[in-house]
């Protein structure tokens with residue numbers, strides 16, 4: 001049976017009509033590890049990472065794909081991607097510390113952020129080899145105060161529009177990230193007065209969940225034009241060109257993103273032709289995907305509890321998770337697809353709305369989705385495409401412990417994130433002695 005494009009690569013429906021991922025039946029997996037459960041398919045991550053690396057190696061050999069760790073910052077994920085030849089984009093001491101804890105090679109780590117603290121900058125410099133993406137004048141000032149030699153890239157807001165949600169757009173001029181082109185000269189002049197900063201390249205990231213290829217070509221042109229202009233004027237030796245991440249993924253059958261190979265080919269060809277046009281030494285080409293690496297590799301398995309049908313006829317089923325483990329629907333109306341893991345081959349014949357368990361009426365995971373009729377308590381609802389920006393944006397809203405995450409492959413299941421328990425929830429909660437009974 002041909003499964004839709006939003007399923008993880010190893011997904012299958014077995015003889016019991018149950019959904020399997022990584023050759024592991026999801027009903028057995030939740031019996032063993034409980035629910036809700038984040039499940040991560042190692043095969044999907046490796047297949048996609050290889051598609052990036054192999055297509056870049058073919059079309060632009062001087063390359064470094066780096067994983068935008070904000071999508072899913074876990075040791076196991078960093079480790080798989082290190083094995084696949086990736087570097088890391090980190091945006092906080094916490095993400096950097098996670099990388100340090102597994103000895104991730106520092107020379108493949110880049111620290112981003114529009115409000116880095118001096119401690120974060122110092123930590124990155126001390127994890128020797130980590131590079132800094134300078135986002136604003138404060139970064140330049142703080143780096144000057146630290147006065148330790150460090151390789152840096154400069155982040156530009158290139159003014160390239162892409163069609164995605166307002167909250168995940170970043171490359172347009174009215175953005176909190178990076179230097180607009182009007183402030184570039186001033187930024188370079190301040191950097192020139194800060195001798196410990198070694199400026200080695202330029203960076204831009206235009207947004208996320210992008211289905212078009214042209215914006216990447218536009219970004220390459222804008223970055224390389226500035227590369228030439230600034231390099232010549234200020235005698236800078238640039239050798240890294242980072243065009244950001246953002247390639248979209250299939251969440252529902254309405255989504256039709258380009259293939260990764262296609263984007264890498266078009267981008268590489270554009271960069272090569274611009275290098276010829278501008279007569280440049282080919283810089284290292286860096287791409288920084290997050291969602292497209294781990295998004296489709298992850299699913300979340302929930303158990304159905306209560307249900308009800310309202311007077312106008314909508315059938316609600318409530319599951320044992322929701323906006324705290326997956327804040328994307330309530331934050332930016334993100335759309336998802338689902339199936340029933342223990343009825344995976346049954347015909348879809350009834351429209352349901354899948355409601356989360358949290359105390360917000362907006363906590364709806366999917367509005368109006370066709371699933372098999374007669375869904376019962378304890379049936380297992382699987383939401384697809386939850387690998388990126390779910391756990392990493394999760395919370396303990398309503399004081400509910402976060403789910404575990406299980407890495408599956410070839411019939412093996414390993415915990416890569418422990419389920420939180422009630423004790424975890426009050427671990428940092430302090431009762432002043434005068435209030436104790």
Ligand SMILES: Cc1ncc(COP(=O)(O)O)c(C=O)c1O
Pocket residue numbers: 068070071089112170205207208209244245246247288289290291292388
């Ligand atoms: C600077 C930067 N690079 C890369 C990414 C990754 O984007 P995506 O997960 O859409 O690939 C982001 C995401 O917000 C980002 O801010």
